[in-house]
Amino acid sequence: MKRKLRVLLVEDNQAIANQIIGFLQGHGWDVDYAATGKLGVTLALEHTFDVVILDLNLPDIDGLRVCEKIKYHASANIPILMLTARDAFEDKVKGFGKGADDYLTKPFDLRELALRCEAMSRRSELHQNTLVSHGALSLDTRSFEVLWNNENIKVTKVGFKLLHKLLNEIPYPVSRSELIEHVWGDEPPESNALKSHIYALRKATEQVTGKPILHTISNIGYQLKGIDD
Numbered sequence: 001m002k003r004k005l006r007v008l009l010v011e012d013n014q015a016i017a018n019q020i021i022g023f024l025q026g027h028g029w030d031v032d033y034a035a036t037g038k039l040g041v042t043l044a045l046e047h048t049f050d051v052v053i054l055d056l057n058l059p060d061i062d063g064l065r066v067c068e069k070i071k072y073h074a075s076a077n078i079p080i081l082m083l084t085a086r087d088a089f090e091d092k093v094k095g096f097g098k099g100a101d102d103y104l105t106k107p108f109d110l111r112e113l114a115l116r117c118e119a120m121s122r123r124s125e126l127h128q129n130t131l132v133s134h135g136a137l138s139l140d141t142r143s144f145e146v147l148w149n150n151e152n153i154k155v156t157k158v159g160f161k162l163l164h165k166l167l168n169e170i171p172y173p174v175s176r177s178e179l180i181e182h183v184w185g186d187e188p189p190e191s192n193a194l195k196s197h198i199y200a201l202r203k204a205t206e207q208v209t210g211k212p213i214l215h216t217i218s219n220i221g222y223q224l225k226g227i228d229d
Helices: 012-025 037-046 063-073 087-099 110-127 157-168 176-184 193-209
Strands: 004-008 029-033 051-054 080-084 104-105 131-134 135-141 145-147 152-153 214-216 221-224
Touching: 004 012, 004 037, 012 029, 012 110, 029 037, 037 051, 037 063, 051 063, 051 110, 063 080, 063 087, 080 087, 080 110, 087 104, 104 110, 131 157, 135 157, 145 193, 152 193, 157 176, 157 193, 157 221, 176 193, 176 221, 193 214
Parallel strands: 004 029, 004 051, 051 080, 080 104
Antiparallel strands: 131 135, 135 145, 145 152, 214 221
């Protein structure tokens, strides 16, 4: 194993978690750990990982739901390897249906786990175009870099997610509820959070573009305009 990966492990069994963490760290990999589904989702959406290793049976949120949340809300596609004691075909169908990229049934060989992580990461890099662009605006979903005519725009992680959603929906406006769902899922923040983030994002973009590109659409939401100029 030559590639150094950053891995998120979501596993409530401490003994199993310790074995996996020790083995992967022994190969020079960076491993972050969550014992609950809620923390796993938070870490996956706030940081950049090459692979998520996800246990299907978690104490708070079912692993299928965790997988679904990560796949839907993450700015970039993160390969997810499901760990489960369930080996029924129907369970695997459900997992793949929620976006899982691979399955490994307990008990398993740690060497096989590492090999599968490497394989998923390679496939993801080959098939994932991390650059999203339209006109003068470009976003890199791996580095979270935002460029306007090759000049860097400094934005927060939430600002990046908002901009990514708005860019993907051009030329159409995006409703406030869609933006909230995209960034925060089914745990929306206090009422003025979106407005505050939009204000900060608008200010950051105008400092570089020299003109407004993030527009408020009355009774609808927000829209990117003027980036083709």
